[in-house]
Amino acid sequence: xxxxxxxxxxxxxGESLQRATAILGKKWHPLLLYTLLTEGPQGFNDMKSxxxxxxxxxxxxxxEDLQDAGLVVRDVxxxxxxxxxxxxxxxxxxxxxIIEGLLEWSHEHLGEDG
Amino acid sequence: xxxxxxxxxxxxxGESLQRATAILGKKWHPLLLYTLLTEGPQGFNDMKSxxxxxxxxxxxxxxEDLQDAGLVVRDVxxxxxxxxxxxxxxxxxxxxxIIEGLLEWSHEHLGEDG
DNA sequence: CAGTATCCAAATAGATACTG
DNA sequence: CAGTATCTATTTGGATACTG
Numbered sequence: 101x102x103x104x105x106x107x108x109x110x111x112x113x114g115e116s117l118q119r120a121t122a123i124l125g126k127k128w129h130p131l132l133l134y135t136l137l138t139e140g141p142q143g144f145n146d147m148k149s150x151x152x153x154x155x156x157x158x159x160x161x162x163x164e165d166l167q168d169a170g171l172v173v174r175d176v177x178x179x180x181x182x183x184x185x186x187x188x189x190x191x192x193x194x195x196x197x198i199i200e201g202l203l204e205w206s207h208e209h210l211g212e213d214g
Numbered sequence: 215x216x217x218x219x220x221x222x223x224x225x226x227x228g229e230s231l232q233r234a235t236a237i238l239g240k241k242w243h244p245l246l247l248y249t250l251l252t253e254g255p256q257g258f259n260d261m262k263s264x265x266x267x268x269x270x271x272x273x274x275x276x277x278e279d280l281q282d283a284g285l286v287v288r289d290v291x292x293x294x295x296x297x298x299x300x301x302x303x304x305x306x307x308x309x310x311x312i313i314e315g316l317l318e319w320s321h322e323h324l325g326e327d328g
Numbered sequence: 329c330a331g332t333a334t335c336c337a338a339a340t341a342g343a344t345a346c347t348g
Numbered sequence: 349c350a351g352t353a354t355c356t357a358t359t360t361g362g363a364t365a366c367t368g
Binding site: 257258259262270271273274295296297298 | 349350351352353
């Protein structure tokens with residue numbers, strides 16, 4: 101019980117929590133981050149083929165969002181054809197234990213299969 | 215690197231992740247859980263006054279959703295007026311380390327204030 | 329290969345008023 | 349105290365087609 105009896109700090113924590121879950125709560129974001137964590141830096145189509153069911157537009161939007169949030173970096177390799185590489189920032193990598201925890205919690209309490 | 219080179223297991227993990235974040239990604243859920251974690255079991259209006267900016271309807275919907283997910287239990291104490299008490303299930307309590315991790319991550323990477 | 333442009337459907341959240 | 353009923357606004361996600 102960390103903040104017992106202190107509504108102000110509860111409020112401040114609420115803002116932090118909401119800023120964090122505004123990212124992890126997007127439908128595809130955790131999975132995209134997890135893909136980068138486990139499969140390493142990769143291109144647009146690599147991610148698309150690994151993340152089952154995502155469309156071009158949604159993947160594009162999601163990656164942009166993750167860049168804006170500072171979790172992912174995009175770098176363009178000027179070849180022909182152009183290659184683009186997505187990888188995690190330190191902030192993105194620091195989510196690993198949280199994502200693993202989520203996975204474990206999900207298995208324990210929501211079951212292995214849907 | 216746990217699932218390297220195995221798209222099938224990555225896919226299975228994706229489903230687990232999405233079931234977990236379908237809960238934690240709702241705007242108010244993590245904060246409601248955190249309130250129950252730090253302030254203990256409490257009534258509807260207690261939660262409402264602690265969670266800044268939430269409306270009756272949204273709180274009501276959220277609590278129902280958390281019950282359906284098996285994270286929160288609601289019990290009615292038949293007094294006059296009726297008292298209702300919300301508390302966490304074991305599954306709800308097991309989210310504590312994850313929520314703390316999220317909070318810590320948020321402070322480190324998103325800053326203390328907005 | 330790596331996306332954009334449109335257009336559309338569904339899901340969430342919020343304001344306001346009312347109830348036992 | 350503990351909600352429900354409406355109605356609306358906003359945010360996401362998705363299908364399809366096209367581009368350098």
